[in-house]
Amino acid sequence: FPTLNACYARCGRFVKNKCKLPVQDLGLCSQNGERYMFDRMEKKCKNYTGCDHHGIGFYTQKECIDTCENPVDKRCLPDPNLKYCKPRDDVFYRYDQKEGKCFLDHDYRCPGRNGFVFEEECNRICAKRK
Structure with missing residues (x-):
């Protein structure tokens, strides 16, 4: 892959900890959906709109927060x-x-x-x- 982001965009769904993925453009498509990604710099979940064909985003804000901001012991x-x-x-x-x-x-x-x-x-x- 030419860049690390290109690698994550293509193979992000195989990453065990989505909280460590860089925030990136999820891409536009005919059925854009609301997704959440964890911003490591700000240490919070942010809303993004896009396709997320590769499974790098979270479907709900709660899932993102529970996984990244407030993980379960x-x-x-x-x-x-x-x-x-x-x-x-x-x-x-x-x-x-x-x-x-x-x-x-x-x-x-x-x-x-x-x-x-x-x-x-x-x-x-x-x-x-x-």
Whole structure:
């Protein structure tokens, strides 16, 4: 590619972290749509109009903000491996993204990625986003 922006324009959808992509013209087409891109210099999501055939923009402002301005700590994400844990006597607090709060989980008795011993710790790390 002649430039880095040309590379991102063509292959941006394969980039794992869209927040690091440079803000660029999304190009015009017959069905322009509203898209959002993260401006690293200003550290905020900005609205752009264009095609975004290559998947480099975010479809909603919320998606852009949640991903780039206020990312979720990985410890707050659901753990798909909990179903394989061996039962223990311990119980853990988990963060529920839909509810936006921590709860005491009596079903899965192993820590996993989203398991906190103390409710205060869960709230401090995860529920602060609400």
